Amino acid sequence: YRxxxxxxxxxYQALQKEWSFLLTNKKLLMEDSNLKAWSSKSNELGVALNKLSNQPSRSNLLAAKTQLKQxxxxxxxxxxxxxxxxxxxxxTWSNRLETLDKLLSYGERVVLKIK
Known part of the structure; x- marks a missing residue:
């Protein structure tokens, strides 16, 4: 069962761990103003995906898709x-984000049976 x-x-958690490792080792090059916004949105997306994972529903799917798109x-x-x-x-990171979108669309069809 998928x-x-x-x-x-x-x-996405694996991607966050990779980013966290790079940040900790000062290898992720980002302006401070962008870092704050990115960090906040990154965490919001993680929460939305985790909530969808634990409680699959149309509303949680919509929230996760919206967060991912933004x-x-x-x-x-x-x-x-x-x-x-x-x-x-x-x-590579962009491609991995696109894969998340594809997984959500697949889950929409298969898990939630929305066409």
């Missing part, structure tokens, strides 16, 4: 400085 919402949540829209701005030196890494 669990796309749990998979999306765990994959995060993806701002991501290039937040990662602008880091991308100058590590463009491949930022592209």
């Amino acid at each position: 669990q796309p919402f749990k998979t999306a949540s765990s994959r 995060f993806e829209q701002q991501f290039p701005k937040w990662m602008g400085q880091h991308k100058r030196n590590y463009s491949y890494q930022v592209k």
Whole structure:
């Protein structure tokens, strides 16, 4: 049995751990103003994905999709400085965020049976 919402949540947690490691070791290049907004939105997205994972519902799915979309829209701005030196890494992160969107859409069809 596939669990796309749990998979999306765990994959995002792995991404957060990677970012946390880089921040701790001062390897994530980001302006302070962007860091605060990114950190806040990153945590909000994590909470939304975790809630959806634990309590699959239409409203939790909509909340998670909204948070993810907002995060993806701002991501290039937040990662602008880091991308100058590590463009491949930022592209990889963007791809991983896109995968989360696909997992949510799959879960919408399979778990919640919404077409």
